[in-house]
Amino acid sequence: MHTQIAYRGKIKYDEATAKAYQERPPRQHAAEIALIDRVLRAMPTCRTMLDLPCGAGRVSLHLAQRGYAVTCADNSASMLELTRRVLEQNGLDCAVDPQDIEALTYNDRQFDAILCFRLFHHFPTPEIRQRAVAELARVARRYVALSYFSPWSPTSVKRRLRAALGGRPSQKYATPCSEVCAYFTFHGFRLVADFARSPLLHTLHVALFERVQ
Structure with a gap:
């Protein structure tokens, strides 16, 4: 039995923070949705989809409108309420569940x-990353698409340099693709593809893993 750590990414999304997160810049939102669509095209046979974390529902809405049977899950009650509202406003009926990625009930x-999407970079330790991947691998029948922050992007390099020079350490934790792959390989998954808007420039990547049959 493990002791769970209340790291910042797990507890920071109260009502005010959740509402602020909901207001994504339109250009950033469009770029992220386009990135997700590239991932979806690489797994064409899927019907049931878990969106974890669902955040304020922007990706859940997109998935549902594309015809997926979506289940939305998040650890934040405020985020779940925003997701319910977005789905209701668009006439969509999806399950919206409180879930802890380290101990899923599915x-x-x-x-x-x-x-x-946009969760893995909040995990401060390898132990938390391992537990999260173990649960994702357990619950997924075929695919897991997971976003992570590349440590080799200009933004990640700047964050490390700032901390080395005595500045405030970043609470966004970059992880190399090799580390992410190692977690999934342990649970019987293989890397299908690694997606990014521009791999050498952008920090946000999405790695798609498939269960080895």
């Missing part, structure tokens, strides 16, 4: 695919 292989 059945083994319950979903064809899982999209875990």
